[in-house]
Amino acid sequence: MRAILQYFSLLATTLLLATTAAAQPQTLRVGPEEDYPSIAAALSAADSGDVVEIHAGTYYEHGLVVDKPLYIRGIGYPVLDAQEQGEILTIIAHDVTVEGLQLQNVGVSYLKDHAGIRVRQRSRAVIRNNRLVNTFFGIYLERVHEAVIENNELSGVLRDEASSGNGIHAWHCEKLDIRDNWVTGHRDGIYFEFVDNSKIVGNESVGNQRYGLHFMFSNHDEYHHNRFADNGAGVAVMFSKFINMWENTFEHNWGRAAYGLLLKEIYDTRIEDNHFIQNTIGINIEGSTRIVYQRNEFRRNGWAIKMAGGCLDNDITANNFRSNTLDLVVNSNVNNNTFTGNYWSEYNGYDLDRDGTGDVPYRPVKLFSYILDQTPEAIVLLRSFFVSLMNFSEKVSPVFTPADVLDHQPSMQPLSL
């Protein structure tokens, strides 16, 4: 009996030892002078939980599939060049980390959305500190949970809109954390479709063809501390609910059909502490309801805010409107949006009781912007003497402009934001 027990305990110990030995992560080194000359060889030799260390050099490989949990680490930015022949890394396992690689030249395809790195239907991917150069799509996430995309540099090559891909493309995902990336030269810098409960923080999306950030059918997301500049049209947020955006900068999205931020069919959203500087249209709002705009800075835009089509219950409080060509365009006569305590640089009322708010309400809609909304061609009279005269006389005695679009407590001094 004792012998049997001893035997079993020995067996148990050996088994335990064996399993721990197997779980001990191996490091597989890839490089011209290392164990594995190619990444593909290392990936197929690796076991779950291993570290694949890729040393500096250029690897002409594509179609690499990661099908087990691995930690793939580049040392000194090894270059993975697909030579325009297709996708480089496809991740189809949970818990994969990719770090410190340079992926380049994926090549345009009109049939497949080839990407630098694609994560497919798996959780907890971490993609960190990579450089993606001339990848058609940069990082492509489809049906992914809890991924972290951090500190990557994505630079595409500007082509026409049809043959460019998106920088970071997410489709049907949840709990993504996208932070501190730098995206340029793509169609959309960051693209979200059916992505819920996610964060976009501290990214810089500059010089993309269409949108800096494109947001569709995605709810309960937040984005803050990002910068969107010189994109075709800034940021588009469409058909989404419960989005919070704060402390972003929308800068110099300037062109005939450009805007800083487009809101289309958005509900229950807060837009706070953002800077809108030198955009053709600061915020273009279509059919968006229950939105709070607070403490935003609108400076030197063509139109600061342009509202069209059934925008109800919007609350515009304590923003700065400085040196915009036109502060506000509202195209409906029924209006229950509230404007309170904003600073308008064109306000020239007085403050007799010295409480910091003007005693005369300010009318942000000028006659010319009202006319422009009816007849867009009237823009040819922009900055003509007649238009200034007309605006002045309308200001003195309003007849045409909507009577209920008023700021009853305009701030006398610019708010410090």
Added chain:
Amino acid sequence: MLKILKYSTYDLLRSRWAYLYLAFFLLFSGGLLYLSGDVSKVVISLMNVILILCPLIATMFGVMYYYNSREFTELLLAQPIRRRTIFWGQYLGLAISLSVSLVIGIGIPFVAYGILHGPETWNFFTLISNGVLLTFIFSGLAFLIGLKNENKIRGFGLAIVLWLFFAVVYDGLFLLSLILFKEYPLEGFSLAATVLNPIDLSRIMILLKLDISALMGYTGAVFQKFLGTALGMGLSLLTLALWTGLPVWTIQRAAKQKDF
């Protein structure tokens, strides 16, 4: 003709008005540049001033000068000089002296600011050349009014109406017709209407050169396309030339037939 031109130019340049005009532009553009430092913005502010002031000063000053120098004109007419030469000389003297005030008044602050080495040089030249063209056009029209009207009050009245029409009323009618016919495609109409008024045409030519043209959306794109082609640019330059040439030609004809 050169002699007469010289006389009237000197005569005008000696007068207080020319200096006042010069000083105004010097102070204004210098002040704007000093306060804002953003050349593009200064060009826009100056554009507003030039588009109103150049035609106004040219018409009023032109009519005034014509009536004031009437005795001198009669004296000249008694000499064996061709009538064309006399009126050409006087007209050019007026237009040139006003233009000199404008160019120097705006030029000095901008050149001192270093515009000639900046990226905005072309915007600046568009501004100046439009100002000069407007001066030539409106002083021609003013001379014509003077020639056609012996009655000074009537002449001044007409000059004011002329300026008011082109600077204000025309745009009002333009806007009104845009609103009335908004159901129709209006790009062609607004192009034509703009080209026909020298003040509007100058404004558009300056605006399209600046960043602000992005605000003009689709209509702006139509204008840009039109003015970008050789035909469009040629047509608008031709209109401006016609606006300058037509009054001068009519002055010549009227002067020939007029019984002094």
